[in-house]
Amino acid sequence: MHITNNDSASSTSECDLQVVDQKHLALIEPHGSCVPAPIVSSFNDRIRPLLDCVDKLRHLNIMQEGIQLPTIVVVGDQSSGKSSVLESLAGISLPRGQGICTRVPLIMRLQNHNETELHLEYNGKLVPTDEVNIAEAIVLATNEIAGHGKGISNIPLSLIVKKNGVPDLTMVDLPGITRVPVHGQPEDIFEQISDIIMKYITPEESIILNVLSATVDFPTCESIRMSQKVDKTGERTIAVVTKVDKAPEGLLEKVTSNDVNIGLGYVCVKNRTGNKSYDEARSEEARLFQTHALLSKIDKSMVSVPVLAHKLVHIQANIICKCLPDIVKKINDKLAVNVASLNKLPQHLSSVAEALTMFMRILSSTKESLKKIFLRGEFDEYAEDLEMHCTARLAEMLNEYAVELHSKNVEKKEDFLMDEIMSLKEANGIGLPNFLPRAVFLNVLQKKVSVISAIPEVFVEKLWNYIETVVIKVLMHHFGDYQQLRSSTRCAVQNLIAKRKDESINWVREIIETERLTDYTYNPEYVATCSTLMEQQKPFMEIMNDSDKPSIIKLKEIGEVDVGSLRMNKDIAQQAFELKMRMIAYWKIVLMRMVDHMALYAMFSLRKMVNYEIEQEIVNELMASHGGGIERMLEESPCVSEKRLRLKRSVKLLKESKDVVAKIMDRIALQTYGEKAVNGSSSSEYPLQVYEPKHIAVIKPKVSGVHAPIISSLNDRTRPLLDCVDKLRHLNIMQEGTQLPTIMAVRDQSFGKSSVIESLPGTSLPRGNDTCTRVPLITRLQGVQVEAPTYVEPCIQSL
Template sequence: MSQKVDRTGERTLAVVTKADMAPQGLLEKVTVNAVNIGLGYVCVRNRVGDESYDQAREEETRLFSLDPLLSKIDKLMVGIPVLAQKLMQIQAACISRCLPDIVKKINEKLNQNVTDLGQMPQNLSSVSDAMRAFMHMLSSAKESLRNILIRGEYDGDSDEQMHGRARLADMLFKYSKELPSECPTSQKEFLMDEIKVLEECKGIGLPNFISRTAFMTLLQRKVKQISDTPVEFIIKVWGYLEDVVLKILMKYSDDYPQLHSSTRRASQNIIEKMKKRSLQVVKEIIEMETIADFTLNPDYMKTWNELMDQQENFMDVIHSSEMPLKINLNGFGLVEIGHLRQYSDAIVEQAFDMRMRLTAYWKIVVLRLVDEIALHVLRSLKVLVEEELELEMVNEIVGTRANGIEKMLEESPSVAGKRERLKKSIQLLKESKQVVANIMDRIGSVGEF
């Protein structure tokens, strides 16, 4: 039966009971070991009737000493005491194999608990202690935000949403793509936006002068068409920054749950203040694009001249009734021009010139809307981390409106409970370690068994 669970027999100890009932051939069986009993045989005599333990052992000793057959069996293979000794040795061997792993696990748990206890917030006893702890917390949060938002380091965080510089770059790239690279137009027919504005702005004067009023009117309309895009970008940026700042502040104030509400409120106040500033800056940037048409960028004149080189051919096609109603213009592709033949050459030429100026200038406008807002965001990040964060946190927690520092002296029940649990666990693990060490010493001492 034992072979079902111990095929090799290495872990099997055979106990022959009631040896006095069948002594014939027992010596040969326990000596030959035909069935491969790895831990050997032990022959014993069972108690009979109302025998006490001592009486049974005396009878057992007499049996294996005087019986003509049983007395021939090796004395190390007979008797309850021998069986007890063997079982104890087997048990000790099993325990000795397990104990090193048990000791290792105890040490690992003990070291972890000691580390956790050491990392718990200091049990603050004075306002000065609380102030030092608060400033350390704030300093750590600021350094983490510097890494994430200014230096572009990951700060050991595997959450990609916390890779601040990368996520802001993604948002800026998406914003730049949302701005139309080509000057937007409300009319499907080529130059009709310009012609309508020119007709409304015409006056008494030389016919070959471009009306600046007409140009600015068109520019203002086109800038207004895309004015919501920068605003939406800024709102998205500060929405993202609010999540990052709040997560970092809550992380470093985790040891002081009594500060969580004040920390959350301070974070929201900072972001709201910075967002309002940014929206005002964006509004001013957009407004500047609508009140003046100016650039020193040489690409403007270069692009305008290249586009204007097509005007002569463009007018020739309009003048000729035999020419097709479409023309391929660089920068515009294939455009229909049949509808322009009803207008005078002067107004068509002015409209063409104005469209080319708007096209060349629009690239400058879009570039400024991207670059200036990007630079503003980068500067705002520095102001947020280096100036506003500390001011708002100190004002919210240390200022007259709150008694956050005093609250830090009151250890929360959860933190106090965790501290007590760790202390008890450490004490218990130390005691367990000592108990295991004593057991190992006893196992090593044969005399104990």
């Protein structure tokens, strides 16, 4: 393959470039040494749209959304010749001097263009310049970004170079690596430079252009060490060796042995020196690599600035083509996520009426959520949060309460009936014998009630604390979008529950006092239990009266007890036993009553609170003089406002980026389809005008007087697919239940159906007054090329 380019400055000369395919790269070997050709790729026109797309995305700062762009990153140790290499590629002069010349990331965008145009972009400004003043303009811009002196900054500066003969490239030149700070530089200059370099070379989308001086050992270069940290195999690294004329000895072994894993290969160059023109510098470079005793032995695919330019263009094209589909996917995914997040933000309210409507809607949804989890036992809103399964948790709490109450009802086997005997003795007075005084029963009852009196209060505290936690969690969920109301609603709920908690404690205390002072039940279970237990009194008294009998007796609700010690009090043992049995029977009723009352009271309080009280309390709180009213909803909270603004900016950026990518994809598709359409109809005398569509190229013949063939520009693409379907139909695959895509022509008789089909192939079909088509007619049309003028030759088959 030979490429011939004519530069305006050397229009009388030609230089043929031979392209050698080596792995993934097109390597160009210049022939002749008179005057070199312009440094421009043979497919600049093809790579330009892709590069424009990436440059626009970079200009939009899409990387702030976490989407990395394919980039050629230029790194190298200080004074390795980085700037000189970039000068040779761009054909312009960059700032020179001692120390760090590049103090900010310099994004160089080179574009082959007929007219020369240079400008800088930074801090939202566009500064035009020219080839004479470009170095000074870069210095001034750098000082504005990084400050005067020798400090560095990670804020990028963009340089756009449009010039005839330059390769279509975008590169990022980073500050040269230096370990020892000089006067005026910060002490951590190495760490600052390292951070900037690692930020740019770490993404997989970056190509590392490592500039090395031939005068040093490559493994000792700090830039090599950094690139190896992020690209161990070297598949993303290309090396440029400068100052080859100063250290030609052993250079061939260095670039062929590849001791430092440079996967994309080496290119040796000789940069411009002095005041020579770039054409003179390239001619001198070509002579050096052709005539030097040592350098001429290096393969010509590894030397010269033109070879480097073409390598970089090919590498850049490969990485862009590889990354572009993934960039499109990332943009679409990020856009979908951000749009969804934006839609989830609360509606921005602009009037009191809107605020009131929104407030009532939120309050209604809050009540509905509370009814579901407290009253109906529906947990779909909090399926994974077991704490919010309130009916189940309340049942558990009530069961624990009942168990704790009953745990205090364990009858002691030791000193059986001694408490009852002591109570009877203390209540003894002048009166009828063997009569059980009610005061004794109440006295024993009060002692037992006192033992459990604290348990209901503790339960009520625990119950309302749980209810408060759940209600506030639901409220914060529904009012979460309006931060300005959260404190008021929380305060309202806390006040309401505090009042209900106090009321419940007072109610519990009244219940406890009632049980302490009164012994009554209408529950028939008391009589039944008491009768069953009293049946044991006869065997008990037999033991009391007969000392020869064993003193161990097994009693219901108590178990085995030793009653021998009671024989000394057998005169009141019978009364004590009756008191004990009646108290056991009645205490069961008391405990059951305390559990039942608590359950009923809790559900009643919950239902009243959810249905009426919460809504009323929140409205009262908001309408109070200190509440601020519904108008507070019009004031969007700072965090929501900031999040809305950030998401809007992000969505706008991603939409613009999506449009940029869509346009380039359409342009590529249009170019591909257009070229195929034009090449496929080269024998036609009808020129084709291509209109830009979304996905396909629509081709309109520009003719007058003669009708163009009815043929789609997609024939070449659809023909294989159509042949496949026709073969399947011929095999009668549909008898296996597999349907094929088909265009069915249907209409009432005499509506011109056959005429429409005739118009497509330009062939006559049967005509008549009756049914002309009496069987399914499968019409297969296929366009074939014949001698000019080009027409469609139909082929009709009936099955």
